[in-house]
Amino acid sequence: MSIAIIYESLDYQNSTVLLLDEAGYTVNLTYELNSAWFDAIKKDVPDVLVISIGVPDDKLKIQLAHFKEQVICPVIVLANKADIDITQDIVLAGADSCVTGEISTQRMQSLVEISLARFKVTRCHIKEIEDLNKNIEILETRLSDRKNIEKAKGLLMDSYKMNEDDAYNAMRRMAMDTGNKLGEVARNLISMSKVLS
Secondary structure, eight states: OOEEEEESSHHHHHHHHHHHHHTTOOEEEEEETTSSHHHHHHHSOOSEEEEEESSOOHHHHHHHHHHHHTTOSOEEEEESSOOHHHHHHHHHHTOSEEEESOOOHHHHHHHHHHHHHHHHHHHHHHHHHHHHHHHHHHHHHHHHHHHHHHHHHHHHHHHHOOOHHHHHHHHHHHHHHHTOOHHHHHHHHHHHHHHHO
């Protein structure tokens, strides 16, 4: 398992590396908090990102929010001090877990496992939302196409004294001849009627 650490000071780096080592994990990458760690992590994505910091601040919350938008990897924040409000803000900003104070190796193992599970659930939810949005787009397009087809049929019926079936069949022939979908043919007919009227 690949683990990266973002650290505020060398003391935090060393203690976090030791903690993860005792918990059975190997740290593969380390970055200073004030470095361009965000870009580095995007290029070399770890399985878990651990941020070791004294007191989380607004800058970290903003970074986590951007990180969360891109769904890169699970994030654990280890803070030396933080009240309950700051802890909640950090989790809401994008951390999968935020722990303050001393932490045991067993708890570290649990945190890694929980963070991996939460991240997996988050990715599933995002995929479901993306799929729903695609379905909504498809349904909206179909509904728009139906409205345009009905409108275009009406235009053909009025302009060429066709009945409904003849108007529909004429549009189908145009669609086959041009290789366009029926909805596109209907939109083109409506556009032409606006130009001609």
